[in-house]
Amino acid sequence: MANxxxxxxxxxxxxxxxxxxxxxLALVGEVGxxxxxxxxxxxxxGVGKQTIYRWWPSKAAVLLDAFTVDxxxxxxxxxxxxxxxxxxxxxxxxxxxxxxxPAFQAPYRALAVxxxxxxxxxRTFVGRLLEPGIRVYVERLRAAQEAGEVxxxxxxxxAAEMVLSPFSQRWLMRTGELTYDFxxxxxxxxxxxxxxxx
Amino acid sequence: MANxxxxxxxxxxxxxxxxxxxxxLALVGEVGxxxxxxxxxxxxxGVGKQTIYRWWPSKAAVLLDAFTVDxxxxxxxxxxxxxxxxxxxxxxxxxxxxxxxPAFQAPYRALAVxxxxxxxxxRTFVGRLLEPGIRVYVERLRAAQEAGEVxxxxxxxxAAEMVLSPFSQRWLMRTGELTYDFxxxxxxxxxxxxxxxx
Amino acid sequence: MANxxxxxxxxxxxxxxxxxxxxxLALVGEVGxxxxxxxxxxxxxGVGKQTIYRWWPSKAAVLLDAFTVDxxxxxxxxxxxxxxxxxxxxxxxxxxxxxxxPAFQAPYRALAVxxxxxxxxxRTFVGRLLEPGIRVYVERLRAAQEAGEVxxxxxxxxAAEMVLSPFSQRWLMRTGELTYDFxxxxxxxxxxxxxxxx
Amino acid sequence: MANxxxxxxxxxxxxxxxxxxxxxLALVGEVGxxxxxxxxxxxxxGVGKQTIYRWWPSKAAVLLDAFTVDxxxxxxxxxxxxxxxxxxxxxxxxxxxxxxxPAFQAPYRALAVxxxxxxxxxRTFVGRLLEPGIRVYVERLRAAQEAGEVxxxxxxxxAAEMVLSPFSQRWLMRTGELTYDFxxxxxxxxxxxxxxxx
DNA sequence: GTTTAATCGAGACGGTACGTCAAGTCTTGGC
DNA sequence: GCCAAGACTTGACGTACCGTCTCGATTAAAC
Numbered sequence: 001m002a003n004x005x006x007x008x009x010x011x012x013x014x015x016x017x018x019x020x021x022x023x024x025l026a027l028v029g030e031v032g033x034x035x036x037x038x039x040x041x042x043x044x045x046g047v048g049k050q051t052i053y054r055w056w057p058s059k060a061a062v063l064l065d066a067f068t069v070d071x072x073x074x075x076x077x078x079x080x081x082x083x084x085x086x087x088x089x090x091x092x093x094x095x096x097x098x099x100x101x102p103a104f105q106a107p108y109r110a111l112a113v114x115x116x117x118x119x120x121x122x123r124t125f126v127g128r129l130l131e132p133g134i135r136v137y138v139e140r141l142r143a144a145q146e147a148g149e150v151x152x153x154x155x156x157x158x159a160a161e162m163v164l165s166p167f168s169q170r171w172l173m174r175t176g177e178l179t180y181d182f183x184x185x186x187x188x189x190x191x192x193x194x195x196x197x198x
Numbered sequence: 199m200a201n202x203x204x205x206x207x208x209x210x211x212x213x214x215x216x217x218x219x220x221x222x223l224a225l226v227g228e229v230g231x232x233x234x235x236x237x238x239x240x241x242x243x244g245v246g247k248q249t250i251y252r253w254w255p256s257k258a259a260v261l262l263d264a265f266t267v268d269x270x271x272x273x274x275x276x277x278x279x280x281x282x283x284x285x286x287x288x289x290x291x292x293x294x295x296x297x298x299x300p301a302f303q304a305p306y307r308a309l310a311v312x313x314x315x316x317x318x319x320x321r322t323f324v325g326r327l328l329e330p331g332i333r334v335y336v337e338r339l340r341a342a343q344e345a346g347e348v349x350x351x352x353x354x355x356x357a358a359e360m361v362l363s364p365f366s367q368r369w370l371m372r373t374g375e376l377t378y379d380f381x382x383x384x385x386x387x388x389x390x391x392x393x394x395x396x
Numbered sequence: 397m398a399n400x401x402x403x404x405x406x407x408x409x410x411x412x413x414x415x416x417x418x419x420x421l422a423l424v425g426e427v428g429x430x431x432x433x434x435x436x437x438x439x440x441x442g443v444g445k446q447t448i449y450r451w452w453p454s455k456a457a458v459l460l461d462a463f464t465v466d467x468x469x470x471x472x473x474x475x476x477x478x479x480x481x482x483x484x485x486x487x488x489x490x491x492x493x494x495x496x497x498p499a500f501q502a503p504y505r506a507l508a509v510x511x512x513x514x515x516x517x518x519r520t521f522v523g524r525l526l527e528p529g530i531r532v533y534v535e536r537l538r539a540a541q542e543a544g545e546v547x548x549x550x551x552x553x554x555a556a557e558m559v560l561s562p563f564s565q566r567w568l569m570r571t572g573e574l575t576y577d578f579x580x581x582x583x584x585x586x587x588x589x590x591x592x593x594x
Numbered sequence: 595m596a597n598x599x600x601x602x603x604x605x606x607x608x609x610x611x612x613x614x615x616x617x618x619l620a621l622v623g624e625v626g627x628x629x630x631x632x633x634x635x636x637x638x639x640g641v642g643k644q645t646i647y648r649w650w651p652s653k654a655a656v657l658l659d660a661f662t663v664d665x666x667x668x669x670x671x672x673x674x675x676x677x678x679x680x681x682x683x684x685x686x687x688x689x690x691x692x693x694x695x696p697a698f699q700a701p702y703r704a705l706a707v708x709x710x711x712x713x714x715x716x717r718t719f720v721g722r723l724l725e726p727g728i729r730v731y732v733e734r735l736r737a738a739q740e741a742g743e744v745x746x747x748x749x750x751x752x753a754a755e756m757v758l759s760p761f762s763q764r765w766l767m768r769t770g771e772l773t774y775d776f777x778x779x780x781x782x783x784x785x786x787x788x789x790x791x792x
Numbered sequence: 793g794t795t796t797a798a799t800c801g802a803g804a805c806g807g808t809a810c811g812t813c814a815a816g817t818c819t820t821g822g823c
Numbered sequence: 824g825c826c827a828a829g830a831c832t833t834g835a836c837g838t839a840c841c842g843t844c845t846c847g848a849t850t851a852a853a854c
Binding site: 206207240244245252 | 825
């Protein structure tokens with residue numbers, strides 16, 4: 001079933017791996033995803049093309065690895081000051097700043113997009129980046145639910161999406177700006193619906 | 199500002215235009231967006247490559263035109279039976295069926311995605327397809343607001359996004375299934391927050 | 397049976413064709429046949445690789461065409477002064493000079509060699525370059541035979557090879573020098589055997 | 595002058611050496627010289643690439659060694675029954691049979707050819723395979739000369755080439771068949787010229 | 793018999809060229 | 824003047840080998 005005699009990863013060159021990540025991230029920022037090429041990455045990294053093809057199936061996969069190396073930081077979860085609205089606004093405002101940073105936009109948007117046409121890649125992208133991001137919101141909401149701040153009948157997963165999806169949709173599709181005002185309104189309107197009934 | 203001695207559209211061949219749309223839509227369904235080529239469209243349509251380049255700047259633009267020709271049907275707005283929850287659920291369930299249809303997925307997803315990397319195209323896509331879709335929801339919500347069914351303090355645009363974005367995000371990013379259950383829960387939780395305060 | 401939709405040769409670019417020939421001949425002289433590459437020819441000729449692949453199947457075929465364009469000059473046959481020995485020596489000495497010219501050696505040797513491993517090419521090479529060269533000798537010998545200068549029982553084709561093959565073999569395999577002495581001895585010893593018997 | 599810290603041949607693996615020869619000869623027969631690769635030989639021989647590069651400079655050199663291991667058999671010289679014509683015809687007919695054997699053709703032709711573009715290799719090839727072959731003919735002719743069967747004024751080296759070159763040239767360049775008829779005619783016509791003058 | 797250093801199988805590496813595909817431009821002949 | 828057709832230059836694709844390089848694991852010579 002293994003379709004090509006898998007390479008021996010214990011002999012892999014760490015130096016090349018880093019150089020490829022650095023080159024890929026730099027280039028996607030400079031020329032954009034469509035004009036990002038394997039040859040370009042290889043040449044910028046001072047690496048043979050084969051070294052890329054040996055370890056990754058596509059430029060999207062390279063970029064995904066390169067990106068996740070720098071991004072794994074969902075470990076600590078969302079802050080919990082006891083004030084759910086404040087906590088959500090605080091984190092979303094910070095995320096808005098991050099999403100408005102051009103250096104971050106190019107690779108992330110590229111991956112979102114590449115995923116849409118490549119189901120395999122999509123699953124990795126979602127599992128590695130999107131789901132963990134959603135999960136921390138779900139957990140914060142569940143905590144609030146347990147604290148009685150959120151109605152027991154609420155589906156917290158859907159609630160989390162009600163906050164996150166309008167946010168990322170605006171950014172991805174460029175249907176609107178990610179302002180603090182928007183973030184605040186969004187959080188307020190979502191939370192209105194989560195409060196326990198009288 | 200005219201960048202090439204614009205072609206004389208009065209002499210344009212309608213037969214070629216249709217053939218190109220048909221070929222583009224057929225091909226994007228068969229081979230996917232990434233493997234869709236101008237040469238492929240031209241050859242399938244029995245048309246010279248130049249005829250495509252004369253009238254469109256990119257394969258995405260061709261596809262966008264091809265797609266919108268068949269889709270302009272937001273004219274009538276959302277139903278208004280007086281029961282907001284029922285109306286939203288009804289339309290979203292129908293939309294879920296549509297989005298789950300493979301024939302519809304390929305070109306739509308391709309466009310969503312192509313837009314992410316091409317700001318110019320993105321604006322057309324959003325203006326021509328996305329915004330009209332959002333607007334009918336905004337209008338239905340405003341009607342409900344005027345009828346006193348929705349609190350006067352609510353930002354109906356954000357409310358519309360709270361319904362639509364989780365829905366389209368799930369589909370686009372494959373973060374979840376578009377089931378009737380999901381649609382119902384989503385609508386219910388959003389509407390909880392919109393009700394006028396006591 | 398035609399295996400690729402043959403290109404339309406009436407629309408062929410003569411300018412590209414010449415540039416390819418010039419580049420191929422120049423490069424084979426500079427770097428040798430083994431290091432001659434299609435990419436090198438294309439780039440030196442200012443031509444796309446595809447334009448070469450469209451019209452020729454291999455670098456050997458390009459070189460063969462390039463070479464024969466410049467070489468078709470067997471038209472006039474060998475001189476016939478009535479003195480067979482003198483005529484043969486005269487022509488072979490001139491040919492020795494030619495074969496000792498480095499500019500001529502590279503492509504000719506390359507073709508001889510490429511032919512050895514490619515039967516198809518070999519046939520063209522032999523038919524286009526080698527056979528015509530042999531034929532003029534055969535004709536000169538037949539004339540001498542009719543003039544009674546060569547025995548009627550002699551196989552002139554084999555006789556021609558007795559003159560030409562030692563000559564070209566020495567050159568091709570580097571088994572000896574092509575000196576005037578060698579040429580003279582060779583002609584004399586061959587002709588000894590051709591004289592009519594008493 | 596030793597250009598790399600020469601390897602210690604006393605520790606050389608004989609088993610690997612044989613395996614490499616076998617693989618090289620087998621492969622050149624199967625895929626031809628052009629498609630013969632060092633990697634292919636190494637993998638077929640179950641040997642590391644370095645083991646080949648350590649002991650040979652090129653695939654041609656490997657093949658030359660592989661070939662000469664099996665071929666050293668010029669020791670005994672040509673037969674001398676006293677009948678020069680008969681002796682030459684006998685040996686050349688046998689050689690014709692050998693050259694017409696496909697198993698022999700591939701490596702030999704490959705080497706002849708590789709030599710044309712690689713002067714260093716050429717010299718080894720000529721010295722190790724070609725010259726010894728010519729020499730036995732030269733010696734047989736000299737014996738005949740001393741026996742008074744060949745004119746004293748004849749250059750026996752050139753005479754040997756008059757027999758051998760048309761033969762090998764026909765084979766190498768595919769300008770004609772190696773039939774018994776050809777061999778006989780060739781020998782007869784050459785010998786006509788060698789007879790002592792009246 | 794043990795030590796020890798070179799050779800060995802294996803294969804990752806930086807490269808070059810392959811032969812193919814498609815992009816976007818340009819030219820030709822037909823309507 | 825638009826059109827179908829397709830040759831052109833360009834540039835990237837993914838593959839095949841090159842020749843160099845490291846990595847344990849033999850393995851045969853020197854101790």
